[in-house]
Amino acid sequence: MSRRSNGIVALLLLVSAVSLFAGGSKEKSETPTPGASAPAAPKAAPAPSAAPVVIQFWTWRPEDVAVYNKLIGIFQQQNPGIQVVQTAHKNTEYNTILSAALSGKSGPDVFQSRAYGGLESFAQSGYMEPLENWVPELKDFSEAARRGATSIKDGKIYGVPFASQTLFVYYNKKMYQKLGLSVPSTWDKFLANLEAMKKAGIQPLANGAKDGWTLEVMMGALAPNFYGANEFFNKVIKGETNFLDPKFVQAIDKLRDLIPYMPPMYMGVSYTDMQAAFINEQAGHFIGGSFEAGYFSSQNPDLQYDFFPGPSAKEGEPNYVSTYADGNFSMNAASTKKAEAAKLLRFFASKTTGEAFIKELKQVSQVPGIDPTANPFIAKVLSVQKHSTPYIFLVGFRYQQPTGSSLAQAALQGMFAGKLTAAEVCKQIQEGIATYYKPFQK
């Protein structure tokens, strides 16, 4: 063979290889990947004339695929002619995948979206459809729920809220019984309980400080009763006060009372260490959120736990809890099937979906007027929400960098390590937010 024909053979090989790979990738995109993307369970009755309209629906909950399939099955029975295809992405990769798909003018018709600042980036990029007209049910949702789905820039609602989370203090019921302790309503009683556990040789608190966000959660569960909950929140949002307010500084300083009751070398204790300590009954309290309960019960079904809202300064004062919206269902502004997508969203705003959230997912649904008695834990969460206040940095200050959350998390680590005072923590938070927050720049 001459050298030239060698070259031709090589070129042919290259071309055929390229076409082979190209063919492969095309095939892949046509067949749904098993597991991740599953067409909804029972198919609706075949539409009499045309082929069904297919709605793409994305979530960040691979854990909940079965429950969503059940819901989609009900929806498809009610709406023959619409077929919903669910795709669940890994939680930590969801934002990246979704933003890439949406900015490429493709992506799902309906998708789970984050609340507050996480919603803002998609809404203000024009990727989300405002929903007031499409989903009239939204006006019945509570204001707190709608806040998580509303853009702060234009005030429009871009999502159907699906769940709320509440922050409080879990305790081990068996240990309380053994030591004859009662649920504390005030800060001093809370400290007395922690002291009693310490004396009895039990690790009083599971919480550590290695993962900064667990300190923000601790602050959210305990500080509102000292900084004045909603009154302070409403003022600070308007810039009528700021984080240097002595009440806020004092609330942050209160958290230091807990240091003696945290685990040895708590600066190295991570979130998973905390969970393990409480689940394995090695620690008496866990300051966390309503999202923990499902995991606690599944990891140790024998664990007897309950929770109480953050204790107040004085007896008789209300016990406030921080709450926040977990996420929403939103519509792609570039969808070509908006009428069908809206039908799915209205279904997600209905009691059927709300009850499935409570019964099957053990999540506190935001759908108004549903009966929570099927799940006593959720019923109790809803009852402590009667004194609720927005989870301050997530709800109000997670829209721009540096977020209140990232500032607070780092500075609180500094405080728990003994390097910063409460006043310095508040100064860092205030100065960081003031770099962009207009009401603080007056």
Added chain:
Amino acid sequence: MVLSKDLQKSLWITFFVLPGLVIVALFILLPLFLSLFNSLFSWNQLIRGEWVGFGNFRRIFFTSPYRERFFNALRNNGKWFLVTMLVQNILGLVFGYLLSRRIPGHGFFRRTFFIPVLFSIVAVGFLWGLYLKPNGLVNAFLKLVGLEEYSRAWLGEESIATFSIIAVNIWRWVGFPSLVFLAAIDAIPLDCLEAAYLDGARETQVFSRIVLPLIVPALTVITVLTLIGSLNVFEQIYTMTGLDGSPNYSTDTIGTLFYRTAFGSVDSGNPEIGIGSAIGVVIYLLTFLASAGFIAISRRREVEL
């Protein structure tokens, strides 16, 4: 048609170089220029806004809080470089020299030192993250040998967290400089060494007068690689203390700062693509200038030696 021999030759060269060139252009050069391009605009979330020139760069260097975060991260990169140079590379030199002296069991040691280099950086970070927990292996070992008072929250204390991660990285990577130095020392002509020994030179003299000057090229390579590695530290931090450079930014590096700023994290808020891209460009320039500068200096020194 018959092609001239020269043309044929250059066509062949092009044919073989092209795939590599396409990959480099697509995955290295294009992103580099795109990030430079992106860094010159203001961004509203994911939408590119107006042209701001070097505004994003000015914010990194002169505006609080970006300035504090950037220089704090850069200081940590500096720590990485210094400690890695002083500890890892000196250890590597010692190991390389000992292995070249054919100490007993040198074959075993040579392989053992190199094994961690082959491990996945993420797996190493994850496992050492477990070992360095308050109730992890390291503290358990200290207790076992009666040194319990030295138990620490290795990754949780601001003053030692960065050094703990650097130590893990040295454990993982020390085999690489060892092997490079071993190869360099083995390549020294035997007659040089024999002549020195015959002249009655002591072992230390042989090392400092003969071996060291002759392995300067290897030292240069290792130093430049350490420099590049130290400016690009990311995975170790990400797996052991997280994207936020926790605790209180004490383990933050420009790599984690870049990622957090450009892509956002759950708590750090929305992506700031303009500023993130600007940090990316700065990382590139720093790496390029520092490496080029060092190579230029050491070339001159090599000639002198």
